[in-house]
Amino acid sequence: MNKNTVMFPCVAIGIATVVILLPVFFGGMPSTSAPKVEALSLESSGSIIVRTVTWSFLIAMVSTTMGWLLGIRMASLRKRALVCMQVMLVVTLVIPAYAIFYVWWQTWPSGTAFHAFVVEHGYLQLAIRTCLFCALVGWSWPIPALVASMYHHSGATLSVLHRLDGLSFVRRCMLQIQQDYKVLSSTVILVASLVAVNTTCFDLAQVVTIGNELRSLLASGGTALTAPALSFTGFFIAIVATLFLLRLTSEKEYTKSFGTKSMLPVLLFWFLLSGLPIVIALIVTNSEVFQLLKVYSGDIWASVRIAFGVSVCSILIFITSARMHTSNCHQHKFVATILDYLWVVVAFLPASIVVSLYATSWHLIGMDFVYRTPIILIFAHLTKVGFVASLAGRWVASNKSMQILSAIDITSSVPSFLTAFAPRLISAGVAVIGISFAISFGEVALTNQLSPPSANQPIAVALLHAMHYQRPQMVTSALFLLIIIAGASGVFFMFVQRKVASVVILFCIVSCSPVTPEALSNATVLGGVGRSDGRFTTPRAIASNEEFLVVIDKTGRLQRFSHDGSFLSSWELKLDGTGFPTGVSIDSEGLIWIADTHQHRILVLDQEGNEVFHFGEYGTLDGQFLYPTDIAFGKKGEVYVAEYGGNERINVFTREGVFQYSFGHFGNDEDGFIRPQSIAISPLTGNLFITDAGNHRIVERTPTGAFVQVIASPGRSQGEVLFPYGIIFDSAETFLVCEFGNNRLQRFTTQGESLQTFGGAGDAAGLFKTPWAVVLGRDELIVADTGNNRLQRLPDMMGM
Structure with a gap:
């Protein structure tokens, strides 16, 4: 040979x-080294499988119905027009489905009248799922359209014969379905399979399906074997989809039909179902793409x-x-x-x-x-x-x-x-x-x-x-x-x-x-991925006082630790919204104040987890919140609450939750914020140092909200920051910033001078992956190393 x-x-x-x-x-x-994660029950798996199949086939039926009719129309186009349309549909499929969903979703962001209406009347989930359905149909209909344009054989000749025979429109449609049934059914299965294995769209819409439930289990330290029923169903879907896809490829090639028709209806449907979100993305972007290229050039490369x-x-x-x-x-x-x-x-x-x-x-x-x-x-x-x-x-x-x-x-x-x-x-x-x-x-x-x-x-x-x-x-x-x-x-x-x-x-x-950057010396790890006591799944909110440390992760669980890292207690937060807290603080009396981000409120608990009181509700008026992110306590007893979601501002309350005043707005001018994530209070002046995450800067304000200065600019060099999330004063004249985007800590003086950067990207002790927050322990710093699902204790940084 x-x-x-x-x-x-x-x-x-x-x-x-x-x-x-x-x-x-x-x-x-x-794996013997993986943390023990409770296996998903058959009952829970069954409901997830049914939900996945229901969503998949509903979307597949709708997209195939529309796409097939448009594909038949395409089959009658001239060759050059047909090729243009086919290439355009392939390009649409190459654009990720989550892109179409996100753009539709952001046509009614927080703070708009429509968003307020659906929240007030309890229709938020319905509105999000409607966007999800439309987006997945808008992404998937090109598949049946392409199949129909390539494999439709009846053409104008058969249609003319049916008309000469005097058949009704309904009868002609039935005959068309009978002729195309084999390919039509294969296309439905193909589209349904693609929808079923989609993870990102369903994750963003918080619809629990096979893909994102498996992702959640993996994030908690599990494996595919943790949910055997879901994994088996995933393999079954893949095998069935393969058989039907290869069944399609074995069909005869496209045969040119007689007569030509206008491509205008196909273009119109493409624009309404798929093209409009693309146009919106292009219009909304404006000059922001240049900042993306500046800040994320390394990531793009x-x-x-x-x-x-x-x-x-x-x-x-x-x-x-x-x-x-x-x-x-x-x-x-x-x-x-x-x-x-x-x-x-x-x-x-x-x-x-x-x-x-x-x-x-x-x-x-x-x-x-x-x-x-x-x-x-x-x-x-x-x-x-x-x-x-x-x-x-x-x-x-x-x-x-x-x-x-x-x-x-x-x-x-x-x-x-x-x-x-x-x-x-x-x-x-x-x-x-x-x-x-x-x-x-x-x-x-x-x-x-x-x-x-x-x-x-x-x-x-x-x-x-x-x-x-x-x-x-x-x-x-x-x-x-x-x-x-x-x-x-x-x-x-x-x-x-x-x-x-x-x-x-x-x-x-x-x-x-x-x-590999240089790791911080003597760093020790607390916890690791998992859902058991002392372990975390994406820990984001942390706070400490002289007695204990509090951690809240994305499972909605609050855990308490002693300062030597010993686990004390935990409880599940009773949350009814679509997300979990991003900020927590402990006041002088030991009460735990939670920025209950997606429930649009501040929740105050005692050390046993009992609710003391709460305040706030959805809205943009005084005393209302869109998405509260952090809480800080002023020298005169003020309670400062940072908020984002289109209503970027700092709200000021009394300790009893009575609204006093607010300052800031959405924007990048001196008075503006884009996601003010955390607040630290200067021990000397009482001024607020705010991590203006979306603008990649630190903003200093007086207690009444007057602008003082901007510290840092977007970037990756020393003196620049990228999505600063956490902030804490480690001395009277210096503070530390936790950079989510740069995977590091950076120390600044209150005059805005950068002194040093610490850590970098990695999973070894002393390195970070998308760290979210930093707090002071007794004799150390404690960092929420969010992407690595752990905390890190940094004793050496206290004397640096």
Whole structure:
């Protein structure tokens, strides 16, 4: 057998082994080092599965009904118009579904009349879920439209015959459904499967489905085995979707119908269902994209390198697939078909199952370096785009004339293969590069869960944080880049289709040697991921006094610790809203004041968890809140409450919760804030030092709200800050800022001079991942190392 002939199957099998088979084999083994997480009951799993299936099929039925009718319309277009429409729909699919959902969601943000109406009447969840439904329909309808445009055979001829026979419109529709039933049902299953494995959209809308429930369990230290029913259902969905997708690819190719129709109705529906959110994102962005490029240039470049790596690997999969499918060797064709199925199955798995397999496998193999470099993301992203490359290779071999060339052995050598199949290889290769690059760049669910700690993480990580924490300017700027990338890939594809020019594949050497910053000495870790006592799931709110430390994480659980780290007690907060507290403080009497962010109130508890009183409600009037974030106590007994959500301000109350006055507004001028996250009171002057997180600065105000100064500017250098969240005075004249975006602490003087930065990105003791808050202990600093699901105690920093 020819050496070159054997090379292609070896490369294809090698890539599939590294990306899929090894993680599945080793990742499926139980881990003895993982924290114990209570397994999800069959009853709970059953309700989640039913909810997932219901949502998926409702969306699939609606999107298929609309998309199929529009696809039939597209089938009657002229060839050039048809190609333009198909490319436009592919570009729409490349834009992440969460982008469309988020833009629709932000058309009625907090503080608007519509938002106030739905909250007041208890329709908030209904409004969010309506947005979710419309967004997923708007994203998925191009799938049935594309299928119908390629596989619709009846054309104008059959329609004319039906009209001549005098059949009614309803009867003609029934006959059309009967003829297209096989492909139509396959399309419904395909769309439903894609919706079912979506994680990010349902996560943002707080609808518990298979994907985001598995994500939640993983964040708590569990694995895919923690919820076996959900994981089994995820695999079942992937297998069913694979069978139906490959059933579609086995259908005959598109046959041109007689007659042509206008493409205007299709364009109109595209604009209403999918294009309008894109236009809104482009309009809203304005100049914010320039700040994104300035602050996140390193993150964007990291995403570009990863996306290029994914594109290069995808091209290898594509070439090997095409070569094996065109081979005269039955064994090679069999291997190619098996790999097609394998790539499609893994693509339809919920992202959290892939994360669970990857998080375990490379540790067991003894190759931890893979998990700590961008290689892990390249491999993970290939699980979502590899099927595009594999099926593109299958498509190259599907042309009848190409099959004849293969049958007579004209393409036996590699050069003859490349020459004979050049037009199809070029067209499909460019499509594979564009789609792989765009999907990798915008992939959020895998990236956020697997991205190793780094000073420059992929932009998708910052994008997800921005969506969760209501920073629409940053989100629309990032979406602007995604849209540009998706559109550029589509234009490039059309250009090559028309010119049939040569394609140069750009190989990018991905930087795989992480730069580890210097860790703080003598740092000790308190807790770790988990839901048991003394462990945390995304701890965000912390506070301390002379007696104890309080921690609240994203499970809505409050835990108390002694200053030596011993666990004292815990209780579940009785919360009815759609999120959890982001701030907590302890007053001089030992009462625990909670910024109950998503319940729009301040909740005051005693040390046993009993409610003392609460104040505030949803609204923008005096004494009302949108999203309160932190509480601080003034020298004269004032209670300062920071608030964001479109009504950015600092509210001032008495200790009894009686409103006094407020200051600030949404904006970036001297009096403005964009998410004022935390407040620290100067021991000398009583002035407020406020972390103006969205403006990347610290603002000093007098107790009455008069502007004093701005400290720092956006950036990553010393003296600059990126999403400052926590702040605490460690002496009368210096304070520490906890930078969520820069994974570090930074010390400033009250005059605004930066003295030193501490820590950096990492998971070792003394390093941080998206730290949220910092407080003073007895003889140490305590940091909420949120992304690493732990606290860190820093005794050495007290004397620095």
